[in-house]
Each structure stands twice: as C-alpha cells, then as structure tokens.
Amino acid sequence: MAMVIENVTKMVGNACHINDISLQLEPGTFNILLGRTLSGKTTLMRLMAGLDKPTKGRILMNGQDLTGMSVRKRDVAMVYQQFINYPSMTVYKNIASPLRLARASEPDIDRRVREVAEMLHIEKLLDRLPAELSGGQQQRTAIARALVKDAELLLLDEPLVNLDYKLREELRTEMREIFKRRQSIVVYATTEPTEALALGGNTAVLFEGRLEQFGQTVDVYQHPQSTRIAQAFSDPAxxxxxxxxxxxxxxxxxxxxxxxxxxxxxxxxxxxxxxxxxxxxxxxxxxxxxxxxxxxxxxxxxxxxxxxxxxxxxxxxxxxxxxxxxxxxxxxxxxxxxxxxxxxxxxxxxxxxxxxxxxxxxxx
Amino acid sequence: MNKWQDNKAWFMVIPVFLVVAVSAIIPLMTVVNYSLQDIFGPDQRVFVGLEWYKDALTDSRLHDALSRQLLFSSLVLLIEIPLGILIAMMMPKKGWSASLSLVLVALPLLIPWNVIGTIWIIFMRPDIGLLGAAINGMGIPFDHTAAPVSAWVTVMMMEVWHWTPLVVLLAYAGLQAIPEAYFQAARIDGASAWATFRYIQLPKMRGVLTIAILLRFMDSFLIYAEPFVLTGGGPGNSTTFLSIYLVKQAVGQFDLGPAAAFSIIYFLIVLLFCWLFYQALLKVGTGDKS
CATH class of the missing domain: 2.40.50.140 (Nucleic acid-binding proteins)
Structure with a gap:
C-alpha cells in the first residue's frame, strides 16, 4: 500500500506554493524531492506530514484519506536541516522520546534505542547532551530519533546541508544502506543534483511548486523531459x-x-x-x-x-x-x-x- | 621590537583604566577607607579597624532588614519570572499585534520611578484610590500607611508592575529565537503543550532566563525608591529594606563609618548571591543525565 497525493494545491495568501501535484510513493522506496530553494520541497513535505492542510486535493495513506488528520495522529517522522534535538535530554532520552510518547515498554525502548544508536554509530555518546556533540553527531541523533519510531513515512528535509563536505559524504553513504532495509516510505529533499544521484532511488523534480518529472533518479537524469528539469538536475546547470x-x-x-x-x-x-x-x-x-x-x-x-x-x-x-x-x-x-x-x-x-x-x- | 617591549599599548589602555578608576575603584576605596575610621568632621578622624564591621554584623536591625530583604527578593523572583514567561508565551508571535503588545508591555519600564511611586500611592489610597478603596469596600481593611501587610502588598505590586515587563521582553526574545522546526518536531513526536514547554521552550530560554533572574534579583535586592516614596520604610520598620536602612544610617544620622562598613557588607552579599545564582543556573537543565 502506498501514499497517494491527489491533485494537491497549497496557496498561502495569493501565492501558490504547491500547484496541483499528484504523486504516488510506494513503501520501501527512497524518494528524492529535487528542486531549488522555494521550489516547494519543504511545503510538500509539510503537507505530507500533516503539519499543513492542502488548499485543494487529497492525501491518502494505504487508501485512507489523511487530508484533515492532525500530525499527532499520523505515523510520521521527520529530520530537518537544523539539528533538532531536545536540548535538556541526553542522546539516549532524545532517541527514546518518540517511543516514550507512544508508550512503548521500557525493555522494548532500551532495545530499540541501542539498536538504532549502533546503526548510526552514536552508541558511545548516549549519555551526552546535544550541546556536547559535534554537528554531525547531533544530526545522527536527530536521524536516530526519526528512525526509532519506524514510521510509515520518513521525511528528511535537506538533512545534510549544514554539515561539512566529508561528513556529508559519509552520512550519505550510510543513509543509503540504512534506508535500503526499511519498509517505510522515505522522502528526501535536496537542492543538489549530485546528492540525488549519489542516493539513487526515485526523484521528483519540483519547479515553482509544480511537479516536473517523477521517475527513477538515473532515468530522470538521463532523460530530463524539459530544459527546466535538465537545468535543475545538473550542477552546474x-x-x-x-x-x-x-x-x-x-x-x-x-x-x-x-x-x-x-x-x-x-x-x-x-x-x-x-x-x-x-x-x-x-x-x-x-x-x-x-x-x-x-x-x-x-x-x-x-x-x-x-x-x-x-x-x-x-x-x-x-x-x-x-x-x-x-x-x-x-x-x-x-x-x-x-x-x-x-x-x-x-x-x-x-x-x-x-x-x-x-x-x-x-x-x- | 616585539610585543613585550612595546609600551605604546599602555596608552591604549589608559582611557578605560581612568574611567574604571574614577567610576568604580576610587569610590570603592574611599568607602573602604571610611569604613575603617570614626569620622567626627572633615579633619577629625580616628582609625578604628574592623570595629564598624563587628557592629554591623551584630546589629539586630540590620539582620531584620536583611531577612526582610531576602524574603522580598525571593517573592519578587517567584512572582516575576513565572509571570513574565507566561505573558511572553501568550503574546502574539508576529504581525502588527506583536509590535503593539511589545510596546504595551514595555510601557511601565519607560515611567520614572518617582512617578510610579506617586501613581501607586494614589491608586492604593484607602479613601480615594481606585484599588485601595475597592479592597476596603469589599470589607478587607487595607491601608499601606498603617498596616505592614498592606504596605508590603503595595510595594510588591509596584515592583511586579514595574519590572515584570523586563522579564517578559527577555523571555519573548528567547522564545522568538527558537527555530520553528523545534515545534514541528514536537508536534510530529506527538508531544503535549506542557512537554513542548518543558523540553523545548524552557531549556532554550535558559540563557535569557539566567540574565532575567540575575537582573531581577540584584535590582530587587537594592530596592529603594518604592518603599521610600510610599512610607519611607514604614509603617514601623516593616518596609525598611537594606537600602532604606543604609540611607537612614548614612544620611539621616550621618554615621559615615558604620554606613561605609555596612555598604561593603551589602556589596559582598549581593556579589555572593549573584555568584550562587549563576553557579546554580549553569547547572540547571544540563544535569538531566540521570
């Protein structure tokens, strides 16, 4: 079963941020939203997450209409460009927090936190506070917090932009491996064509709030349907x-x-x-x-x-x-x-x- | 020429040094000098050593003033900090209403202290004051010139009315600095409003709240104008806080020596408490490791 976005439009005042987008995302797939800043990537993610309501159109998950459902009731996890962790909680508590809120049992929480921490190589940092971590470690914690939930939908909004080049490469390679084994629908927003190519999966090219092309990343790269897509999916243009x-x-x-x-x-x-x-x-x-x-x-x-x-x-x-x-x-x-x-x-x-x-x- | 031999650097430091010397070091040293002497007139002085310090430390009226002061400052912090945070959280985040509420909140800060005193004296008068008469009308006896509790309530209200806006402004700035993504993350996690406050807003405001607590503590610990305008420290000694007592001694009785010793002790107490607060606040919110 999949996530279906049906003719979704989002207006903010008179500005059209998302213009009639339809998209179907399958579980276990890695989907990239590629587009320049202000092309609507974040807005689309907020709509997928349920943080905002579309002005028009519907969002279905496994056939069920989620359009009006509050984000609290949805099964979503998200990682942001900024490193978002609870500042006064240790890494362990941070990772455990979504499970605690979902009222999982303590042994279950412990097992899952350690498992995810190991996957992201932060198992030695569990007692630290976010302020005591480097940027890369903070983002690893944030990713762990999102992964631990095992949500149906995992949204990553330019998670690597604020990291330096080396860390970015490293984390990117690891993420590809981690997401391969998941049954979630993963959505990853980026402005960088090279990043999209390195991550593989599917790519949706956005331009000024419109979906220009959606398909396998390599396919979109090799057969850009328009000059606009070709210029977006090419660095330099x-x-x-x-x-x-x-x-x-x-x-x-x-x-x-x-x-x-x-x-x-x-x-x-x-x-x-x-x-x-x-x-x-x-x-x-x-x-x-x-x-x-x-x-x-x-x-x-x-x-x-x-x-x-x-x-x-x-x-x-x-x-x-x-x-x-x-x-x-x-x-x-x-x-x-x-x-x-x-x-x-x-x-x-x-x-x-x-x-x-x-x-x-x-x-x- | 290396940097150790270049004495020109001293000229750069001189202006700052002079300003600090004239504004802080020389007056402080004068006070230290006074505190060690008995002064009868400009040319009649007797060195008395630590006599005045001993006197001050055993002065029961000073002890009373100190306990009064501590109670007062604690109450001020207990009221102003939570109230300030609460108001800041209720204020609109953007648009014209945000600017308007900021201006309205900041108004009390712009009013001179003696005007505030006068406003509140009239406001609280049992015969014609809007609030004072209303309270009496409800059958609760209220007269700040006669009843210590009434005087305390009045001083406290003046202080809270005057200075909570500062806490509001600081807390508001702290809240505005939290990136929107934190709140989104909390919503996605399904965190309650209380959890969002406890685990995001409060820890993120730690820096500004440390400043707010230190400022409000120091300021309230040095309170003078409000009780002075209201009753001059009365009724009885009920609102004779440390500054009032100090000024009574120094100006009223012109006992410069004891007043100077008292000032030094006062200064050290403020310094000590600020240090204690600062140390405590550094640890709060980072100790959640258990």
Whole structure:
C-alpha cells in the first residue's frame, strides 16, 4: 500500500506554493524531492506530514484519506536541516522520546534505542547532551530519533546541508544502506543534483511548486523531459544553445555544420534547443566529429579538484567543467568542443525530443 | 621590537583604566577607607579597624532588614519570572499585534520611578484610590500607611508592575529565537503543550532566563525608591529594606563609618548571591543525565 497525493494545491495568501501535484510513493522506496530553494520541497513535505492542510486535493495513506488528520495522529517522522534535538535530554532520552510518547515498554525502548544508536554509530555518546556533540553527531541523533519510531513515512528535509563536505559524504553513504532495509516510505529533499544521484532511488523534480518529472533518479537524469528539469538536475546547470537541423546536417550556434549521427539522425528538420552538460564540454578536440565553438572566457573558478570555466558564446553563457586545476586568462578567446553524441535535444518550447544513448562509464 | 617591549599599548589602555578608576575603584576605596575610621568632621578622624564591621554584623536591625530583604527578593523572583514567561508565551508571535503588545508591555519600564511611586500611592489610597478603596469596600481593611501587610502588598505590586515587563521582553526574545522546526518536531513526536514547554521552550530560554533572574534579583535586592516614596520604610520598620536602612544610617544620622562598613557588607552579599545564582543556573537543565 502506498501514499497517494491527489491533485494537491497549497496557496498561502495569493501565492501558490504547491500547484496541483499528484504523486504516488510506494513503501520501501527512497524518494528524492529535487528542486531549488522555494521550489516547494519543504511545503510538500509539510503537507505530507500533516503539519499543513492542502488548499485543494487529497492525501491518502494505504487508501485512507489523511487530508484533515492532525500530525499527532499520523505515523510520521521527520529530520530537518537544523539539528533538532531536545536540548535538556541526553542522546539516549532524545532517541527514546518518540517511543516514550507512544508508550512503548521500557525493555522494548532500551532495545530499540541501542539498536538504532549502533546503526548510526552514536552508541558511545548516549549519555551526552546535544550541546556536547559535534554537528554531525547531533544530526545522527536527530536521524536516530526519526528512525526509532519506524514510521510509515520518513521525511528528511535537506538533512545534510549544514554539515561539512566529508561528513556529508559519509552520512550519505550510510543513509543509503540504512534506508535500503526499511519498509517505510522515505522522502528526501535536496537542492543538489549530485546528492540525488549519489542516493539513487526515485526523484521528483519540483519547479515553482509544480511537479516536473517523477521517475527513477538515473532515468530522470538521463532523460530530463524539459530544459527546466535538465537545468535543475545538473550542477552546474545544463548549457543551452540554439541550433537547426536540416535533412542530413546539424548547425549549432556559430559552429560549422556537422553531419547528423547517432541519436540525432532521426530528427525532423527544424529549429531546436540543444543541451550540453558542463562536464561534456571540452577545451580541446578529442575526436574528429566534435563540434567547436568560438567563445570568450569570463571567469575561471577552481572548486576542489575541478575548474569551472565560464565562457560566452554569442549571447549564451556556458560553463565548462574540467578535471584538474587550470589557470585561464579572462577575455581570452578559446575553442569549446562538444561531442554531438552527447547532445540533448529539446523543441523550442523546451520539451525533450532526443537524449544521448547512455554510456555507463561517463555517467556522473 | 616585539610585543613585550612595546609600551605604546599602555596608552591604549589608559582611557578605560581612568574611567574604571574614577567610576568604580576610587569610590570603592574611599568607602573602604571610611569604613575603617570614626569620622567626627572633615579633619577629625580616628582609625578604628574592623570595629564598624563587628557592629554591623551584630546589629539586630540590620539582620531584620536583611531577612526582610531576602524574603522580598525571593517573592519578587517567584512572582516575576513565572509571570513574565507566561505573558511572553501568550503574546502574539508576529504581525502588527506583536509590535503593539511589545510596546504595551514595555510601557511601565519607560515611567520614572518617582512617578510610579506617586501613581501607586494614589491608586492604593484607602479613601480615594481606585484599588485601595475597592479592597476596603469589599470589607478587607487595607491601608499601606498603617498596616505592614498592606504596605508590603503595595510595594510588591509596584515592583511586579514595574519590572515584570523586563522579564517578559527577555523571555519573548528567547522564545522568538527558537527555530520553528523545534515545534514541528514536537508536534510530529506527538508531544503535549506542557512537554513542548518543558523540553523545548524552557531549556532554550535558559540563557535569557539566567540574565532575567540575575537582573531581577540584584535590582530587587537594592530596592529603594518604592518603599521610600510610599512610607519611607514604614509603617514601623516593616518596609525598611537594606537600602532604606543604609540611607537612614548614612544620611539621616550621618554615621559615615558604620554606613561605609555596612555598604561593603551589602556589596559582598549581593556579589555572593549573584555568584550562587549563576553557579546554580549553569547547572540547571544540563544535569538531566540521570
């Protein structure tokens, strides 16, 4: 049995925070809500939890209408962006608190608290107060508190944003393992495409309160149904260039014409928008069929072990993601190349027409 | 030149040093000096050692004033802190009504102490005072100039009316600083309103409440204006708190030596209690480990 969201709309004053969303989530699945800040992720979670009532539509759990039911009566657990624990209780008491409120027996509470604490590697910290823990440990406690309840619905609202990079990776890997073995419906909100990809499961892409696409995470990534989804589910955002196709060749921007090949060969003649992922743009030609563009460098930023080169082609701003650390001069003229086999094709309204064939080794 | 040899730093410290010296250290030392002498006139002084301290410590009127003071301050804390928290929790959280209630609550803090005294004297008068006459009208004898209990009730009401708003403001600020997610988490857990207060709001307000308790304790321990305006410490000695007694001695009888010794003892008592409170409050709410 599943959670069904039926045509749910949430208005706050005149602003529409959630616009007619329908979604079905199955037990034992891991579901990601992906979208920028203010795209409606948190609002949707609050509606799922029962903290807010939808303006229109229904929310069903196992066939039962939950729409008007108060959060206290629902079987929900939630983890927040901030590390939320009861400040005056020890880790043990914090984890035990939902069980105590549900009036579980003491031996049962003890067993479950220790089990969950071990799963999250905080079994040695049970006597500490939240203020005596590091951020990562505090969030582990909060996650443990949510897990211990074994709720039907587990909501995680950007739980890793406030942690540093290393801790985030670590906890993310662990969470994937922990949630695999659960029968709950897990919903995880994030703004980061990389996080969605690392977590797997299903992804729902939200944009301005609308559900843009829902499906297996990898599938959504490989076949984004619109330019908007492609840009949301891509970090840096997908680069877009206008182009045209005639009987047997392809013309992108100012680049010279190239013959149609692979997934592009079936395209009808006409004008299209072409999407190029930042990591598919190259600053040198790799194969003879690569398309080259004349661009000017605006900025090169180094992030970790990668360099992001921001370039301008005519009026379009693109980002080239390059492994390693490189220095570039601003205003320098460079050639940017793309393999036509990697182009995403959208019609002029932004709907997906063709996506590249999947090449597993380059899937990042 | 390393930092140990650079004496220019002293010039930077001098202004602060001078201000502290003139405003605190020199007056304090003068008082210490007075407290060790018997002063008959500007040029007639006799060194008496710790005589005045011995006197003060064995002075039964001072003991009475001290017990009165402790009772008064305890009552003030017992009333103002819970009342302040309660009002803060009932106040609206946002919008124009929040601003309005803040202004209304803060009003008593903006009124000068002598005006407050006058307002309450008139308010409590048994013949024409709104409340005083009403109480008498109900058949309960009430006269703050004659009955010690009436005088106490009046001083207490003045104090609570005047200073609870400060506790409200502090508690309100503390409450506003709690992220909304805590309340959501409590609702999801199914926590009752009491549990939410006990395990989220109260521990999260600990910092501001520590300040509130310290401030209210110190202030009420030094109370002077209210009983002075009301009855000057009477009827009898019933509202003669430590400050009133001190001023009676120093100004009324011009016994500078004993008054100075008394001041030092007074100062040390306040310091001691504040330290005790502070130590106790540091542990409250963190000791829930059992």
């Amino acid at each position: 997908m680069n877009i260039v206008a182009g045209s196709v005639d009987a047997d060749s392809l013309q992108l921007g100012d680049a010279r014409q190239v013959p149609l090949q692979s997934h592009l060969s079936g395209l009808n003649p006409g004008n299209y928008l072409f999407g190029m992922r930042a990591n598919h743009l190259q600053l040198e030609r790799k194969i003879a069929t690569d398309i080259g563009f004349n661009t000017r460098i605006n900025l090169a930023e180094i992030s970790g072990s990668e360099t992001f080169v921001h370039v301008t082609h005519n009026e379009d701003h693109w980002t080239v993601q390059k492994q390693g650390i490189h220095n570039y001069k601003m205003e320098e003229q460079v050639q940017v190349y793309v393999d036509p086999a990697r182009l995403y094709v959208f019609d002029l309204d932004g709907h997906l027409v063709a996506s590249p064939e999947v090449i597993p080794t380059h899937l990042t």
